[in-house]
Structure formats: structure tokens, C-alpha cells
Amino acid sequence: MNPVDVKLVVLDMAGTTVADDGLVERAFDAAAGALGVEPGTPEHARMAEHVRATMGESKISVFRHLFGEEEKAQRANLAFEAAYHELVDGGLCVALPGAAEAIERLRTAGRRTVLTTGFSRSTQDRILTALGWHGIADLTLCPAEAGRGRPYPDLALTALLRTGTDSVHEMAVVGDTGYDMLTGTRAGAAVVAGVLTGAHREERLRADGATHVLGSIAELPGLLLG
Known part of the structure; x- marks a missing residue:
């Protein structure tokens, strides 16, 4: 062509x-923590692997897959955005x-x-x-x-x-x-x-x-x- x-x-x-420099995964950790999923647990590892595999996908879609319930997905998404915004405002973007x-x-x-x-x-x-x-x-x-x-x-x-x-x-x-x-x-x-x-x-x-x-x-x- x-x-x-x-x-x-x-x-x-x-x-x-x-x-990116790991900002997405750092914000995901905050989102997972808001839903009671602690780093170092098998559940956290499974979710983090899905986040890495689906990089580029709409974040709310990722959280709907991970948490199933719409209310939980929305909570996770809000926590993710708050954490990501803090990283951006901190000069890391x-x-x-x-x-x-x-x-x-x-x-x-x-x-x-x-x-x-x-x-x-x-x-x-x-x-x-x-x-x-x-x-x-x-x-x-x-x-x-x-x-x-x-x-x-x-x-x-x-x-x-x-x-x-x-x-x-x-x-x-x-x-x-x-x-x-x-x-x-x-x-x-x-x-x-x-x-x-x-x-x-x-x-x-x-x-x-x-x-x-x-x-x-x-x-x-x-x-x-x-």
C-alpha cells in the first residue's frame, strides 16, 4: 500500500x-483493595493477570468481568479513577x-x-x-x-x-x-x-x-x- x-x-x-510505567496496575491495586481483594492473594493474582491480558479494553468492562455485579464494578471503577487521577496529578504521567x-x-x-x-x-x-x-x-x-x-x-x-x-x-x-x-x-x-x-x-x-x-x-x- x-x-x-x-x-x-x-x-x-x-x-x-x-x-504507562505501571500506573494502570497501581490504580488497579487500589480498586481491588476497595473491594476487599488484598495483594498477595490468589484472587488478586488472578485479577491482575486479567488486567494485564486485557490492557486497552474499556476499564469499566474489565471491572464488570472481574466483579460480576454492576454495583461492585462501578465501585471498583470509581476507586481506579481516583487512584489514577492522583498518580497523574502527582506528575507521573x-x-x-x-x-x-x-x-x-x-x-x-x-x-x-x-x-x-x-x-x-x-x-x-x-x-x-x-x-x-x-x-x-x-x-x-x-x-x-x-x-x-x-x-x-x-x-x-x-x-x-x-x-x-x-x-x-x-x-x-x-x-x-x-x-x-x-x-x-x-x-x-x-x-x-x-x-x-x-x-x-x-x-x-x-x-x-x-x-x-x-x-x-x-x-x-x-x-x-x-
Whole structure:
């Protein structure tokens, strides 16, 4: 495929453009503790493994799977968000090297860019504020604004519709998890690129449909712009 054909780039945040550095798992520990699940127990280990395996998925969906009851899932989600916000406000949320420059280069070259997340809108906005990234992309989306989160295609397809992009064949989806890759393949994206700065390794990214695997987001303009 000629790289010039890509007109829309749908980018994940944590692990792809924003450093995670274990923040999700730290916030999960707080959420689990709020529901009485203590670190070091078999139940905690089982839940933590599920969180790692489903990185990129809507967080409320993860908690619904883990705790079953909607009331418990909502409590866990609120505790998770409070803990994550505290970490972000504490200065622990930073952009990955080259991320802002890559987005700027893509937009300068006429590519529309959309930042997506598995977090809620309030958490996404907290991250954008911490980084000074409001306005860095053409659009930002969270699962509640698209219908379903990853691994469903909704976020990518909503980005396509909201930006007025003509075809899925003009879209690239980029992320650090297998669920990002599934989102891209299910949405029919021409490029589904995995990066190795986040949750999952190349084997998982390839298995879930990556057409390309990059060391980091800094390599993306070279892939898409030639």
C-alpha cells in the first residue's frame, strides 16, 4: 500500500503515546483493595493477570468481568479513577519520547489524528491536561463516546465518521496491545501498527493482526509518510 493513501491515524494513549510505567496496575491495586481483594492473594493474582491480558479494553468492562455485579464494578471503577487521577496529578504521567513530534509531523503532512483510550472521559481529560495536549489532535475519543471500547471496532469507526474520512482503507490504527490490533483489523484499517513501548510484545501484536510492529511511536511518520 502506498503510504500516502492513509489520511486518518487513530492513536492509542497509555503505552503508545503516553508512558504507562505501571500506573494502570497501581490504580488497579487500589480498586481491588476497595473491594476487599488484598495483594498477595490468589484472587488478586488472578485479577491482575486479567488486567494485564486485557490492557486497552474499556476499564469499566474489565471491572464488570472481574466483579460480576454492576454495583461492585462501578465501585471498583470509581476507586481506579481516583487512584489514577492522583498518580497523574502527582506528575507521573509523561509523554513517550517523540510522541508529540510524531503527531505534529503527521498533522503537518495533512493526516487527521485521533487519540483514543480505554479510560473514561474524565481520566482522558486529566491526562491531556497534565501533558498540555488539549488540541494536539484533531479529535479525542473514549469508549462511552463510541459505543463499545476495544477490542470492538467502534472507536476506530467513530473516528472515521467524526473526521469525515472516506474509507477504512485510508485509516491507520496504532497501539501497544493486542486489543488495539483487534480494533484495527475489525475496523478494516489499511495499517494496523503495534508499538513495543507498552503492555504487549510482538508475538501478541502479530497474533492479533498487526501489519507492522514498530519500536515506538517515533517511527510512525516514517512508516506512513515514507
